[in-house]
Amino acid sequence: MAGDRPRQLRLTGDEDPVWRLWRALPEFWRGPVIGPGIQGWENITENIDYKLNLTGLPELIQAEMAWMAHWQATDGTRASVLALSQLANVLRRAIRDDHLFPPSIRQMDWETASALQTWFYTTRWGRFPSKGVRARLRVVFGFARTALIAACHDGYWWELDYWHPRCDPRIPLSEREPMAHYGCSPTLITHRWLREAVKWCLGTMLEAGTLRWTTVSQERLRCLHRFDRWLQVAFDNPLDVLGDPAAAAGQAAAFRRWDADPANRSDHTKQRRIVAKVAARQLNDDVRAVGELFEFMAANSGEARRVLGSLAEPWVRVTATHAASWFRQVSRIPHERLLDDEHYVDDQALGQITAALPLLGLSKDRQMPIIRSDGETVTATGMNDPQAMRMILLQILTARRSSEIRLCDFDCLSAPLIAPSRPPRARRSPVPATPKAKSTSHPTPSSSTPKSWRSSKNSSAGSANGSPMSGRRSCSSSCWATGPASSPTHRGPTTGGCASSAIWCGSPTARDASSNSAIPTGSGTPS
Structure with missing residues (x-):
């Protein structure tokens, strides 16, 4: 051996x-x-x-x-x-x-x-x-x-040149980290004095819980990479950005103007589509990332020499004035109401979405007729993506964002809690008593309340009282009970989604029969 x-x-x-x-x-x-x-x-x-x-x-x-x-x-x-x-x-x-x-x-x-x-x-x-x-x-x-x-x-995990939680369990992650399977490389930053300071700053903030891994890997590191590229084109000596505090305000404004050009934000070494306009929030993220870096280095100047060694020498000149000058370039974005006629799904659009929703989960060797927006009926081939179908269905039922749906538990649509049994008591009816009808073995609903209205009423009960969890449970109890999921021969999904959303995995006949009761109807659903 x-x-x-x-x-x-x-x-x-x-x-x-x-x-x-x-x-x-x-x-x-x-x-x-x-x-x-x-x-x-x-x-x-x-x-x-x-x-x-x-x-x-x-x-x-x-x-x-x-x-x-x-x-x-x-x-x-x-x-x-x-x-x-x-x-x-x-x-x-x-x-x-x-x-x-x-x-x-x-x-x-x-x-x-x-x-x-x-x-x-x-x-x-x-x-x-x-x-x-x-x-x-x-x-x-x-x-x-x-x-x-x-x-x-x-040493510390952030001292490495490539970070990936899958390969390094020392990287702290939250309980439900959306981008835990993504890595990032600080080596994209070419200036070594800047790269080592960025690694120390982001690593410390991640371990302290100030930032999450998704923010560090997908936002802050990219923001500081753009700052690194700006230093190459804006200065003959990039260390001048750490010099006179009186010039920090003009430098921050110049970086924001350079960053507002879509051509400057894209890495020329990679072939990517250039956006037409840069949002103000994206500019604020880049400026704020630089300001927080300056603020961190100014507050920890004494410890920087022990951690960074000789690379801490350029950062000795950084003061709180540098950070304040960069933070002043973060513009105020007025709050805009997103729920308007443009960002709202009306009843007609909701009907078109739910009618074509089974097409996502249908296998590629099967077809189904759908009605286009112009009213013409066409035959479309299935897309064989039941996971996307379930996620969209959960968005319709819960009015949640896609990022929230991705983090749902597997059995997110659970049955409502059964209250303890109580002795029956008489209920006073608000309408005059009618002649006693012929008794039946099963109770029948009142004829004055349509069944479809009660189904949608129950499914939206949670949203009406402001409790999202109760709304999901109401959907589970009132919507799924009549679908093919209750059939003894139906088999639920085996991967992803939740067991209750298997209503769309049944036969087309059962799917069409249950579409009216499974999808709540109302005045609209936020997109």
Whole structure:
């Protein structure tokens, strides 16, 4: 076994962190041959009978590749055994031919690995590797290598050049983080003195709970990246932005004018559609991000030298006056009422939406007739997206935003709570008594109250009294009871959404029959 072979002794203080990770691996995952003895190997690897052979590689690289394969298995994805085996073959050939390569996977980025792969294919087979072969190896240098770098890092997580919660569990996340599966890279900021300060500021604010991961990764880092690009075009010496406090107001105004140009906001290295107009709220976000950075550095100037070292020297000149000058460029946006004729769905539009809603969940091999806005009936092919269908349906029933629907619990439409049983009591009727009708086995509703009106009345009861949760429960009890979900042969959805929204997954006949009772009718639904 790998643990039995002699190994060079190292001082504890100088030991590479990867050996700590290697010792924590299960015995059969330590190599040099990984596969035999691992329970469920056929469910872990890409190929059932393929083993990962790391024999002949440097011991440090063996430990790193073994840990990466184990991390992929525990992460929930299949271990990239084929890609790791090919990388091992490339490195063994490089050792035989004295071809130089980095001594560690952590020091080998994707460009270096791709160049090694190209050299291997051209020297052995006289051709370049195909796109599929490159893509297979690219997976190894994605999440697995990022997780390895994060696991071997003993400092603060924000000191790294790439942040991803999936690869680094030290990144604090809220209970329901919408963008927890997204990463970001502070290396987009080219000025090192600015990049290290941004990493320290955003990391501290995230750990303190001032900001959330979604705000940091999807907003603040992008705002400060635009500030970094502005420094390149606005100054011969970008450090002048940290100079005279009296010039800070003019610099902030100049940045806002530059930022208001849609062509300046888009990164020219990426092909993206340029918007026609930049909203005032977007400009405020960029200016506010810079102001908060200046405010943070001015308030922590004493600690900056300990954290940033020599890179803290340019920030010594930053004062609270700089931050105040930038904050003054944040314009006041008057409150506008969004609920108007333009942002409101009337009864006609709601009917068209609900009539075509089953088309989203219909499979692509089926068709259904729909009525277009001009009144013409056409046959449309299903889109095979039941998750989008359920989300839109929940928006109609609950009048919630799409971001709120995405964060709903799985069983969000639960049945109403059953009140404790009480002895029946007589209720005084407000109308004169009518002649006693012939008794039946089931109670019948009053003829003066249409059933459809009572259904919509019950479904909107929660919205009327201001309780969204009670409105959802009323929808559950009054709307879903008559749909195909109550059929003993109906099967609910297996992924996403909620079990109650399975009313749209039944047969077209049942769907049409239940559409009137399932969709509440009213004066309109906010968009």
